[in-house]
Amino acid sequence: MNDLYKINVAKAEFREAYNTGNVNRLLSVFADEFTDMSAGLPSFFGNTAHAVFRSRMAKLFQRYQVTLVVTIIAIRVLGNTAFDFGWHTLTLTPKGGGNPITSRQRYFESWQKNSRGEWKIDFYIDNMDVAPAMPDAVLPIPQILDQGAQQGKGRA
Amino acid sequence: MVVEISCEEVWREMSNYIDSEISTELGARMEQHFKGCQHCKAVLDGTRNVVRLVSDAAAFELPAGFSNRLYQKLTRKQPKRRRQREK
Numbered sequence A: 001m002n003d004l005y006k007i008n009v010a011k012a013e014f015r016e017a018y019n020t021g022n023v024n025r026l027l028s029v030f031a032d033e034f035t036d037m038s039a040g041l042p043s044f045f046g047n048t049a050h051a052v053f054r055s056r057m058a059k060l061f062q063r064y065q066v067t068l069v070v071t072i073i074a075i076r077v078l079g080n081t082a083f084d085f086g087w088h089t090l091t092l093t094p095k096g097g098g099n100p101i102t103s104r105q106r107y108f109e110s111w112q113k114n115s116r117g118e119w120k121i122d123f124y125i126d127n128m129d130v131a132p133a134m135p136d137a138v139l140p141i142p143q144i145l146d147q148g149a150q151q152g153k154g155r156a
Numbered sequence B: 001m002v003v004e005i006s007c008e009e010v011w012r013e014m015s016n017y018i019d020s021e022i023s024t025e026l027g028a029r030m031e032q033h034f035k036g037c038q039h040c041k042a043v044l045d046g047t048r049n050v051v052r053l054v055s056d057a058a059a060f061e062l063p064a065g066f067s068n069r070l071y072q073k074l075t076r077k078q079p080k081r082r083r084q085r086e087k
Helices: A003-020 A023-027 A046-063 A143-154 B007-018 B024-036 B036-057 B067-085
Strands: A030-037 A063-079 A081-094 A103-113 A117-127
Touching: A003 A081, A003 A103, A003 A117, A023 A046, A023 B067, A030 A046, A046 A063, A046 A117, A063 B007, A063 B024, B007 B024, B007 B036, B024 B036, B024 B067
Parallel strands: A030 A117
Antiparallel strands: A063 A081, A081 A103, A103 A117
């Protein structure tokens, strides 16, 4: 099994962990210490990231039936380090009843191969996806930058 | 468990997938990918259309004398381009 295939297997495990609501299975894909820069949340580092992620996912799986669709654009392997990027489409169906919520994130993550030859995620970052547009389309200023500029104006 | 596959790997195997010249396991991985990836699905549909058009002889029936006229036109254009380069 080559490294590219091993990372694909680990990513399939990541998907299945979400779809079965299994926190331990999900954490088994991550290194013991990693960096988590998930959208809309503070950044967490090292073993703190591990603990925060466990607690966050346990709450999520408790409240929702989760369906994750992974679309990997590319995986690059550079020795014992690798990275991949793509999209995560997450559908959350409230267990207590209610309409499902679907969101799509663009993600980037890096992997490290440990001494047992297993690939583990040691860095994760994502942000909300935006609808595709043609290169010559008139693009709005991203809301987050616009808000920052408005706040700056207030201070001046 | 169906193992994930990336868009890059899908593009590499697209032609073999259309010709059914891949393993069952790889086929299942690609089908799973097409379900979630509109970009690759569009490439697959486009490639299939091109293959269908090329293999349909009727779609490419050329009018009588087309080859000769094309050759004459190309020959006439050639010296013109050379003259432009010399300037």
